[in-house]
Amino acid sequence: MTAQPRTTEGQPTRPLPVPDAVSSGYWEAAAGGVLTVARCGRCRAHAIPPGQVCPSCGSTDPGYGFEPVSGRGLVRSWTVVRQAFLPGFSADVPFVLVDVELAEQPELRMIGRLLDGPAAPGLRLGAQVTAAFEDVAAGVAVPAFQLADASGRPGEAS
Amino acid sequence: MSRRFAARGQVAIVGYAHSDVWRHAPRPLGALAVDTAREAIADAGLKPDDVDGFVTAPLFPTAGAHAVEDGVSTVTAQWLAEHLGVTPAYTSGFSGIGQLPGALGLAVGALSSGAADYVLLHRALHNPPGRYHGNPLREAAGSAQWTAPQGFFGPLPMIALPYNEYLQRYGASQEAMAAVVTEARKNGARIPWSYWRDKPLGAEEYLAAPMISDPIRRFDCDLPVDGVAAFVLTSAERARDLPHRPVHIAGIATAAPPRRRLPLHWPLDDIMAAGTGLAGRLWEAAGIGPGEVDLPQLYDGFSPFVYFWLEALGLCPVGEAHRFVQDGRIDSDRPDGLPVLSGGGAIGNGRMHGVPQMLECYLQLSGRAGPRQRERATVGVACQSSPHFGGAVVYTTEPA
Numbered sequence: 146m147t148a149q150p151r152t153t154e155g156q157p158t159r160p161l162p163v164p165d166a167v168s169s170g171y172w173e174a175a176a177g178g179v180l181t182v183a184r185c186g187r188c189r190a191h192a193i194p195p196g197q198v199c200p201s202c203g204s205t206d207p208g209y210g211f212e213p214v215s216g217r218g219l220v221r222s223w224t225v226v227r228q229a230f231l232p233g234f235s236a237d238v239p240f241v242l243v244d245v246e247l248a249e250q251p252e253l254r255m256i257g258r259l260l261d262g263p264a265a266p267g268l269r270l271g272a273q274v275t276a277a278f279e280d281v282a283a284g285v286a287v288p289a290f291q292l293a294d295a296s297g298r299p300g301e302a303s
Numbered sequence: 304m305s306r307r308f309a310a311r312g313q314v315a316i317v318g319y320a321h322s323d324v325w326r327h328a329p330r331p332l333g334a335l336a337v338d339t340a341r342e343a344i345a346d347a348g349l350k351p352d353d354v355d356g357f358v359t360a361p362l363f364p365t366a367g368a369h370a371v372e373d374g375v376s377t378v379t380a381q382w383l384a385e386h387l388g389v390t391p392a393y394t395s396g397f398s399g400i401g402q403l404p405g406a407l408g409l410a411v412g413a414l415s416s417g418a419a420d421y422v423l424l425h426r427a428l429h430n431p432p433g434r435y436h437g438n439p440l441r442e443a444a445g446s447a448q449w450t451a452p453q454g455f456f457g458p459l460p461m462i463a464l465p466y467n468e469y470l471q472r473y474g475a476s477q478e479a480m481a482a483v484v485t486e487a488r489k490n491g492a493r494i495p496w497s498y499w500r501d502k503p504l505g506a507e508e509y510l511a512a513p514m515i516s517d518p519i520r521r522f523d524c525d526l527p528v529d530g531v532a533a534f535v536l537t538s539a540e541r542a543r544d545l546p547h548r549p550v551h552i553a554g555i556a557t558a559a560p561p562r563r564r565l566p567l568h569w570p571l572d573d574i575m576a577a578g579t580g581l582a583g584r585l586w587e588a589a590g591i592g593p594g595e596v597d598l599p600q601l602y603d604g605f606s607p608f609v610y611f612w613l614e615a616l617g618l619c620p621v622g623e624a625h626r627f628v629q630d631g632r633i634d635s636d637r638p639d640g641l642p643v644l645s646g647g648g649a650i651g652n653g654r655m656h657g658v659p660q661m662l663e664c665y666l667q668l669s670g671r672a673g674p675r676q677r678e679r680a681t682v683g684v685a686c687q688s689s690p691h692f693g694g695a696v697v698y699t700t701e702p703a
């Protein structure tokens with residue numbers, strides 16, 4: 146699922162990611178609708194976010210590469226954001242942020258918007274989600290999530 | 304290796320002052336800091352020239368894009384010493400995790416090493432014009448690229464996520480938190496300098512206030528303010544010659560780094576794992592256990608921190624804080640209550656960032672709490688920030 150940006154005339158745009166030498170692969174993949182996670186070239190552990198030193202093996206030269214993941218995960222927590230502290234979100238509030246533990250590795254957690262919205266039935270601890278994307282500008286997509294059924298298919302959450 | 308605090312009981316607080324607390328002070332923060340420092344030094348029975356050490360934690364805790372200007376939005380130790388017109392032997396600012404406990408550690412180090420004989424420790428907090436956490440960020444570079452593009456920003460979702468995780472995991476009700484917030488506001492209403500003086504809050508009003516980031520409501524958050532507090536510290540030996548009953552520092556612990564996460568991503572398990580570690584080191588340093596603490600002053604910059612500290616410090620079982628706080632068990636007016644917010648905390652005073660907790664330990668243990676004085680107050684703990692991103696100090700009436 147891809148959500149179109151809700152642009153309102155005269156409204157500022159949301160903060161756009163600035164890809165860098167480490168993260169460019171992540172944003173390129175996201176633009177193509179693929180969720181990736183940094184993986185250490187030494188020990189193969191995933192890391193969110195990728196830092197200077199691999200938290201799993203301690204390498205100071207982890208040579209991170211962004212590799213596709215299933216996009217599946219479990220909701221560990223959520224909040225409904227009702228005040229926008231950043232530009233470009235005024236038209237979006239209230240919106241849901243979910244803390245998701247990805248299927249690939251224990252405690253591999255990221256935070257994204259839940260595109261089902263604040264009133265989504267089935268939003269609970271342990272609910273299955275799958276990756277989704279928001280197109281926020283030409284060629285820029287931000288990873289998000291949507292509720293899924295047990296097999297990871299979107300839109301059939303109970 | 305023993306983790307016993309080698310300076311245990313060697314350093315004492317001997318005086319204090321607190322400015323009034325405003326939404327926006329009528330005078331610059333630096334001028335308030337100078338007045339408050341002079342008042343604290345006089346309170347300790349000293350003169351400005353006696354003070355040869357200055358420490359603070361200069362953090363301006365905003366997620367907004369406000370300028371940081373010394374004397375205006377923060378007051379460093381150097382700025383204060385210069386404007387008091389004294390020539391200190393030692394000045395330092397703590398920039399790590401757990402601002403007041405960290406700054407106190409610098410003061411203890413300076414005094415026990417002999418780098419200074421009398422240290423002024425101050426904290427100056429500022430509320431800038433405009434929205435406190437509002438930020439005109441348009442490009443999310445560096446670590447912000449992993450959070451800001453999806454709208455994860457600032458301290459409200461930061462605390463809302465672990466709080467909701469707590470509510471869901473333990474089946475706690477949102478209504479339970481009213482006991483914490485109303486206790487803070489009840490006590491803050493009695494503090495002469497509090498922003499919330501004479502303004503207690505009822506549970507209905509707490510629950511009727513709007514959600515900001517579910518399940519965080521308006522009054523779960525402390526209010527950004529202008530205000531300054533200052534404390535004078537010296538050796539236990541010198542303290543005997545000063546007018547007020549000294550309050551001794553028995554131990555300090557700050558949080559060890561938790562698992563690496565996205566900026567401001569604070570899962571409940573991270574908070575409790577690092578918080579439990581901090582508590583273990585704190586009790587070992589002080590040679591005191593949670594059962595001996597009669598004045599635990601828990602940090603409440605956001606109300607859920609009270610649950611987290613109660614459980615991390617071992618004052619109640621994990622998962623039970625939401626029940627523990629009910630039925631008057633944290634009511635400071637009850638002789639059998641555990642007074643975790645008797646100083647009003649941040650929710651009852653304004654965003655003084657750990658000052659209310661430290662000050663209440665000083666006032667109660669020195670017998671200077673006035674009408675709020677408790678019959679028995681011998682061991683206090685002052686907490687700051689989150690158990691995994693802060694620190695705590697044990698205070699005692701006796702030096703050892």
Ligand SMILES: [Zn+2]
Pocket residue numbers: 185186187188189190199200201202203204207
């Ligand atoms: Zn590695």
